[in-house]
């Protein structure tokens with residue numbers, strides 16, 4: 346996209362945001378790649394170069410061969426735990442603190458929205474914050490477990506001996522009901538949805554912008570690739586979220602500064 350065109354679109358998106366009373370953001374892998382996190386589900390991420398996802402990242406495969414799953418996820422855990430939020434994450438925090446943003450719905454499991462300081466984050470594909478024992482269903486904080494796992498490479502186990510599974514949604518696994526309901530609720534309540542860094546290819550998130558439009562919300566899409574809802578959107582900016590989101594948040598920052606000086 347030419348920069349003059351992007352500037353026009355940014356301005357239109359800013360106007361929509363300034364006029365919104367209750368906005369919701371929907372984010373995907375594209376907001377985390379600038380933080381160095383590979384796209385969990387993308388065939389081009391390198392994560393799938395040597396393995397078939399169906400062989401390691403389904404619930405059945407996990408139960409059958411947890412060591413294969415943990416061998417595969419090892420680099421992803423290491424990268425994710427060390428990753429820091431980027432300018433796009435911080436822009437959403439700004440829009441929540443001083444603008445109309447009420448919630449972030451994310452497909453990401455990396456917890457970077459929370460790390461950045463977003464207050465209401467709905468993680469529809471789960472997260473790496475906790476783990477669940479597949480035998481006694483005990484839920485434990487993941488950080489100490491992962492520390493040990495990264496040092497030893499051994500399959501994490503519960504005090505009961507059962508295998509611990511990170512609270513991420515594997516292929517073919519049902520999405521967390523409460524998160525999905527919260528995502529729908531926020532979407533229906535909002536008068537603007539900002540899609541940021543998601544190609545919306547997954548059914549789990551792809552219908553939310555459609556639901557938003559059906560219930561009368563405005564729609565802004567910021568993504569490098571085309572999406573299936575571009576035609577429905579009020580503004581489509583085909584650029585990197587790390588460049589665009591801080592520009593969309595700028596009016597709220599300025600308003601905040603003016604307020605401080607008054």
Ligand SMILES: [Zn+2]
Pocket residue numbers: 478479480481482483503504505506507
């Ligand atoms: Zn257990």
